[in-house]
Amino acid sequence: MVAKAWQILNEAPLVYEQTHRLMEAADWVVLQLTSNAIRSSCCAGYKAFWHTTDGYPSKDFFRTLDPRLETFVETKLRGDITMLGSKAGELTVHAAAMMGLYPGTAVAVGIIDAHVGVAGSGAVHAGQMVMAMGTSLCHMLLSDKEIYAEGICGVVEDGIVPGLYGYEAGQPAVGDVFRWFIEQGVPGYVKDKAANEGISVHAYLEKLASELKPGQSGLLALDWWNGNRSVLVDICLKKGRLV
Numbered sequence: 279m280v281a282k283a284w285q286i287l288n289e290a291p292l293v294y295e296q297t298h299r300l301m302e303a304a305d306w307v308v309l310q311l312t313s314n315a316i317r318s319s320c321c322a323g324y325k326a327f328w329h330t331t332d333g334y335p336s337k338d339f340f341r342t343l344d345p346r347l348e349t350f351v352e353t354k355l356r357g358d359i360t361m362l363g364s365k366a367g368e369l370t371v372h373a374a375a376m377m378g379l380y381p382g383t384a385v386a387v388g389i390i391d392a393h394v395g396v397a398g399s400g401a402v403h404a405g406q407m408v409m410a411m412g413t414s415l416c417h418m419l420l421s422d423k424e425i426y427a428e429g430i431c432g433v434v435e436d437g438i439v440p441g442l443y444g445y446e447a448g449q450p451a452v453g454d455v456f457r458w459f460i461e462q463g464v465p466g467y468v469k470d471k472a473a474n475e476g477i478s479v480h481a482y483l484e485k486l487a488s489e490l491k492p493g494q495s496g497l498l499a500l501d502w503w504n505g506n507r508s509v510l511v512d513i514c515l516k517k518g519r520l521v
Contacts, residue, residue, distance in 0.1 A: 279326040280343075283354060287346055300354045302326075304388030311385050312367030315357040318387040322359045323434030324446060325390075330435040360387045363440045392416040393438045393446075402439050409448075416448035456480060 279300065287294040301309065302321035309315050322328035327335050334355065340347040360366065366387045374381040392410040396418050401408050407419040420442045424433060430447050438444030460479040472482035 279321075279355075280350075283350065284344060284347065287344065291346075297354065299356050301357075302388070302390075304390060305357070308366045308385060308388045311369055311373045313370055314367040316366040316387060317355075317357045317359045318389055319359055319361050319434065319436045320387075320389045320393055320438065320444075322355075323437045324393075324432045326355060328359060328434075361436045361440055362387055362389055362438070389438075393418060393444065396420070396438050396444075404442055411452055413451070413453040414448070415452040416446060419445040421445060 279302065283294070283300055286297070299315070301315070301317070302325050305315075305317050305321050308318075319328075319330070322334075323330075334351045337348050337351075340350045364387050366385050369377075369379055369381055369383040369385060371381045374383065392414075393416075395410050396402075396408045399408050401420060404420050404422040407417060410416050410418070418438055420439055422442060424435065424443050426433065427445075430445050432446035433443055434446075435443050437446075457480075460483065464479060464483070468482065469479055472479045475482060477485075
């Protein structure tokens with residue numbers, strides 16, 4: 279949230295100035311359904327540096343980043359922050375008509391896509407972890423303690439399951455990288471063999487890989503491809519060079 283807001287401020291200052299408020303997509307959807315500008319503890323915590331005790335970072339923090347961001351919280355992040363599992367409001371007549379539901383149907387506070395999969399998989403207790411893998415990948419761990427640990431890019435109380443701290447870490451590109459590789463990075467004979475077997479290139483490569491023991495090929499694959507927001511969380515690292 280903050281990085282994107284800063285980018286807008288730098289690249290399109292007039293757009294930033296005229297923006298009424300900035301919202302995460304999950305909160306924006308709730309706004310469209312209920313007409314209530316409710317911000318979830320999940321989105322605020324993981325995307326905008328919000329903390330249940332300390333709130334958002336101070337004006338001094340934002341002024342240090344850029345003097346123009348000093349009033350960022352007051353001007354662009356307006357809206358009450360509500361815990362997950364709470365009622366954000368009710369379907370408006372207009373929203374209900376769009377979806378074929380009844381006006382007044384309860385609408386829950388928004389939540390990030392991967393994070394909602396934690397409770398959906400049945401993980402609701404401290405010590406349980408869920409890994410969601412798709413175009414991107416995210417590890418999410420539930421705990422009853424708040425501990426700052428190297429390699430963890432997000433810790434939010436009530437961020438995944440109410441009453442627990444949600445730890446988040448992972449790589450931003452997984453399936454996207456796989457798709458790019460099978461479309462652009464394999465030789466023609468691999469595509470031909472996959473076609474002869476009537477399977478996709480991905481399935482063919484997966485079959486070959488399954489015949490190897492871990493480390494057998496001697497090939498070392500580094501995950502610094504399209505960036506990596508976790509593991510060491512070294513914010514001084516930049517793609518292509520070290521700072």
